[in-house]
Amino acid sequence: DVKVTQSSRYLVKRTGEKVFLECVQDMDHENMFWYRQDPGLGLRLIYFSYDVKMKEKGDIPEGYSVSREKKERFSLILESASTNQTSMYLCASRPPGRSTEAFFGQGTRLTVV
Amino acid sequence: GDSVTQMEGPVTLSEEAFLTINCTYTATGYPSLFWYVQYPGEGLQLLLKATKADDKGSNKGFEATYRKETTSFHLEKGSVQVSDSAVYFCALSGTGNQFYFGTGTSLTVIP
Numbered sequence: 001d002v003k004v005t006q007s008s009r010y011l012v013k014r015t016g017e018k019v020f021l022e023c024v025q026d027m028d029h030e031n032m033f034w035y036r037q038d039p040g041l042g043l044r045l046i047y048f049s050y051d052v053k054m055k056e057k058g059d060i061p062e063g064y065s066v067s068r069e070k071k072e073r074f075s076l077i078l079e080s081a082s083t084n085q086t087s088m089y090l091c092a093s094r095p096p097g098r099s100t101e102a103f104f105g106q107g108t109r110l111t112v113v
Numbered sequence: 114g115d116s117v118t119q120m121e122g123p124v125t126l127s128e129e130a131f132l133t134i135n136c137t138y139t140a141t142g143y144p145s146l147f148w149y150v151q152y153p154g155e156g157l158q159l160l161l162k163a164t165k166a167d168d169k170g171s172n173k174g175f176e177a178t179y180r181k182e183t184t185s186f187h188l189e190k191g192s193v194q195v196s197d198s199a200v201y202f203c204a205l206s207g208t209g210n211q212f213y214f215g216t217g218t219s220l221t222v223i224p
Contacts, residue, residue: 040216042119042216
């Protein structure tokens with residue numbers, strides 16, 4: 001069975017902390033994505049990666065960075081967490097091709113206090 | 114650029130009612146279209162997809178037809194159940210590696 005695993009379901013961090021959200025996929029997919037999900041705004045793309053060490057900014061990259069040192073792992077980093085980064089974060093992976101589906105992790109509910 | 118516009122929610126229906134959630138898209142070229150579902154407390158999972166014009170995707174009693182002439186991909190189900198209560202997202206995949214998602218429609222089905 002296909003699996004995308006996010007390291008935490010729930011996370012509470014303090015303002016100013018550096019936060020790491022980890023995502024691992026076991027499907028050997030080239031493409032990986034980080035989204036944040038907020039009520040009324042749907043899913044917004046933060047960053048995506050189409051290969052190891054390759055990354056591209058999405059629609060809302062400010063305040064975030066990413067790391068992809070291995071094909072199966074894609075990390076989202078909040079350099080200095082702020083309360084407006086309280087959100088649900090979703091990781092996804094997909095193989096190449098416009099008709100392929102994306103597989104999602106279960107999400108990380110991050111609260112910054 | 115590519116985009117998806119989805120019917121606003123929330124939607125509340127009685128069990129066995131007919132469901133339609135509207136989705137229209139803007140894209141260059143020939144995108145693939147998807148419906149994803151998110152059950153409470155979970156990530157998104159694929160419900161159905163269609164990869165070319167006039168294709169019909171179907172799964173679990175849900176259907177959607179890729180209509181190029183109206184740039185639409187409306188989701189329908191003839192008889193909803195309480196277990197269908199979830200958030201539904203329309204999505205598009207065009208050139209490049211990205212998905213473009215609608216804002217989601219929350220569905221609540223009451224017994």
